[in-house]
Amino acid sequence: MRKLLVIAVLALSACASQEVSRGAVLYADYCAVCHGEQGRGDGPVGAELPLAPADLGVLSRSNEGVFPRRRVMAKVYGYPGRFEFMPEFSAVFAGPVVMWKDDTGETSETPRALLDLAGYLETIQQN
Numbered sequence: 001m002r003k004l005l006v007i008a009v010l011a012l013s014a015c016a017s018q019e020v021s022r023g024a025v026l027y028a029d030y031c032a033v034c035h036g037e038q039g040r041g042d043g044p045v046g047a048e049l050p051l052a053p054a055d056l057g058v059l060s061r062s063n064e065g066v067f068p069r070r071r072v073m074a075k076v077y078g079y080p081g082r083f084e085f086m087p088e089f090s091a092v093f094a095g096p097v098v099m100w101k102d103d104t105g106e107t108s109e110t111p112r113a114l115l116d117l118a119g120y121l122e123t124i125q126q127n
């Protein structure tokens with residue numbers, strides 16, 4: 001029984017790390033130019049903008065220590081055109097969709113790739 005549990009835990013963490021590494025690739029491809037390789041808001045294109053890209057390493061810190069996953073995903077995907085300085089990314093996430101349940105229990109159809117990206121961003125949070 002314990003062995004099974006260990007296998008289940010290993011399988012789960014393998015899934016989580018796959019999510020994170022897929023997210024890291026997306027981040028490097030689409031976000032680093034503005035937000036910087038480490039997410040500190042210091043990418044080469046970002047420096048040219050009239051408004052500095054956000055430091056993506058402090059999202060949890062500025063949200064009482066909790067990673068604001070829904071807000072982050074909405075920012076990147078949910079409200080195209082609302083943020084004039086960020087490109088429209090919905091085409092990037094035009095892959096498989098899964099049902100995602102947030103902390104409040106609300107479920108929504110969410111692109112797998114968007115969850116991957118958010119999973120990666122969660123790992124770069126500084127406390």
Ligand code: HEC
Pocket residue numbers: 027030031032033034035045046049051052053054056059071072075076083084085086087089117
């Ligand atoms: C062309 C430059 C540019 C690119 C590319 C870009 N961003 Fe941004 N981003 C910005 C700017 C500028 C801001 C701050 C102004 C604003 O909120 O619109 C911002 C803000 C954000 C915020 C809001 C942070 C907060 O405090 O709420 C998030 C999250 C974010 N970006 C994530 C991403 C992700 C993930 C990607 C890649 C899919 C990305 N951005 C690509 C320029 C960019």
